[in-house]
Amino acid sequence: MITLNTIRKRFGALDVLQDVSLSVRTGAVTALVGPNGSGKTTLIKIVLGLTRADHGALHVDGQPADDAGAYRRAIGYMPQAAHFPVNLRVGDVLDLVQQLRPGEAVDDELARAYDMDGIRDKFVGTLSGGTRQKVNAVVAFMFRPALLILDEPTAGLDPLSANVLKEKIRAVRREGRSVLITSHIMTELESLADDVAFLCDGRLRFAGPVAELLSHTGGRSLEDAIAGLMRAERAGRLERVERAEPRPAVVTAGPTAPSPWLAPEPKGAA
């Protein structure tokens, strides 16, 4: 399990993350959602060690993550867009990543599903965007890390390839591994995620099971619920409510379904 404790990050005058505490449960898919600029990418980069938090702690399986980066052996990462050197062959890229992680058991299921053998000798620069994204996915799923971090994983993939990837994500969950996924396609997240973490303006507004979010907001779908939270945030009606463990520290509610966590609508509001 990966635990983030009161993470703060500031870029210049901008508070990008403010006291974010989040746990990614073992064997669960956690969707990290929020509007553009809410701090999702920064949070992911802090987990990966690409960006250093100004304050707070990151623990992987109870051990503090350090600068040496050995803890990243437990992580597989799929960035939003694949930018491999264009003059390398697909085989060069796959071999490089494999050699950078010697001794780790290789999972070639996705590589076979995407027929990487058929394109190993092709230069990255000659591949379509979708095929590059497949290579990107294969790199992330190449090993059997305890945590997979997937940033918009199906962007650019054709429906069949996207379906294959989603099945792979479900298989990873069945194996008891964890997935932290971001996407702006809420229907996709709803079909995959067990938990959801909603970030807005650098603050974690909800973290808990998807079902709980739906019940608190009265949303019929994850899209409804998140849209409701975003509307409430814009209207200044979203409050953070500290809740006792084991229930997650939360927030919330949408305008369509008032809840105990929603600040009262201002008088005269429609």
Next chain:
Amino acid sequence: MSVVSLVLQAGLRDLSRNRWIVAYTLSFLGIAEGLFWFGGTGPQVLLSMLNLVLLVLPLVALVFGTIHVYASREFVELLLAQPVPRRELFAGLYLGLALPLAGAFLVGAGIPFIVHARDGATIGGVVALLGAGVGLSLAFAAIATWIALFTDDRLKGIGLALAAWLASTVIYDGLVLGAAAAFGNYPLERPLLGLMMTNPVDVARVLVLTQLDVSALMGYTGALFERTFGTALGTGIAAAALVTWCVIPLGLAGRRFLRRDF
């Protein structure tokens, strides 16, 4: 295999197939061969190539290097997400840029001198030219890497790279000439020798010219340098200065790479 060698190999594979690097190699090859072809003797070709090296090599290393580091940013992030130490990754990335640049120059400029070995160029002169070119490639690749890590704004980064090239090749010469003209009545030797050390291009020029019998072409600082240090000591000092010009920007770039957020 170590992280450094793995990342270096990837860099070598990538840039050895890069069309700009291939064109860069062929340009040096074509120009040097052309100079021999049109009747130049070894020393004449050496001097012509020296002028080309001092002007073109810093420009290519700075601009190409800066663009390359920016273009590699997302791939670097993917590599940083693997369980590898930043220090080793940086070393591999830098060498993966600097060695192909230096190698392209060595191949392009070196082959014609090997083919025309009997045309009068001294071994010392050729080795000094090739060594100075390699040194400039490594130094300016380090400066380019530092610039690209210093600012995330690509336009600003490329502007800084061009400014660094202008400063080291054009503005510097103007400053030296201006200082020599304005303060001609004062003992300028030591200040100007110190000024020379601040510019890797001038250091490279002196390094090569101390190997050739062409004092008239040395320029103000070069002539002072040879008169003060003599040939042997002068070569050693110039070579050490060029190595320093590789090490300092590389250290700054490495420090930035280790500390920065991606």
